[in-house]
Amino acid sequence: MTTDLKRAVGAALFALLAHAGAQAHGSTAGDVSIGHPYATPSLPGARNGAAYIATLENTGKQPDRLLRVSSPVAGHAEVHTMTMDGGVMRMREIDAIPLAPGESIKMRPGQGYHFMLMDLKQPLKEGDTFPMTMEFERGGKVEVKVVVQVPKAKAMEGDMAEHKHH
Numbered sequence: 001m002t003t004d005l006k007r008a009v010g011a012a013l014f015a016l017l018a019h020a021g022a023q024a025h026g027s028t029a030g031d032v033s034i035g036h037p038y039a040t041p042s043l044p045g046a047r048n049g050a051a052y053i054a055t056l057e058n059t060g061k062q063p064d065r066l067l068r069v070s071s072p073v074a075g076h077a078e079v080h081t082m083t084m085d086g087g088v089m090r091m092r093e094i095d096a097i098p099l100a101p102g103e104s105i106k107m108r109p110g111q112g113y114h115f116m117l118m119d120l121k122q123p124l125k126e127g128d129t130f131p132m133t134m135e136f137e138r139g140g141k142v143e144v145k146v147v148v149q150v151p152k153a154k155a156m157e158g159d160m161a162e163h164k165h166h
């Protein structure tokens, strides 16, 4: 198989896994396509949760930036990134997620960008959905539907148990 084909098959397989038990869903904000917003179930008693966009893609010719997110299920929400710091995974809040023209970002537990839902007002239970508003510099505001699901793909495992904060 060509590299492109392998990548396409891999992406299709991931989409299948990510969508198992949930309807395929997504939204757009300007030229940004927001594919399958999801959150992992919160741990019992946990104050914070995490949400992700399976595929966030800028299909336009202008750069855009995701500036902030908010949701009624959380007191406030932050955009975080994870980086390796001397062999230790650390997360920190960032101002924005930049999206170059044509850029596609996959958000997965345990790596890179994620949204922290701070001070949860309710536990996030598998199968539930909740609204989340995303605000882009160019694309403006859009409300997306977030599906709470146990990650199925291997690459999505092992997040929340070690999701320690600062």
Ligand SMILES: [Cu+2]
Pocket (backbone or CB within 6 Å): 080, 091, 092, 114, 115, 116
């Ligand atoms: Cu975080």
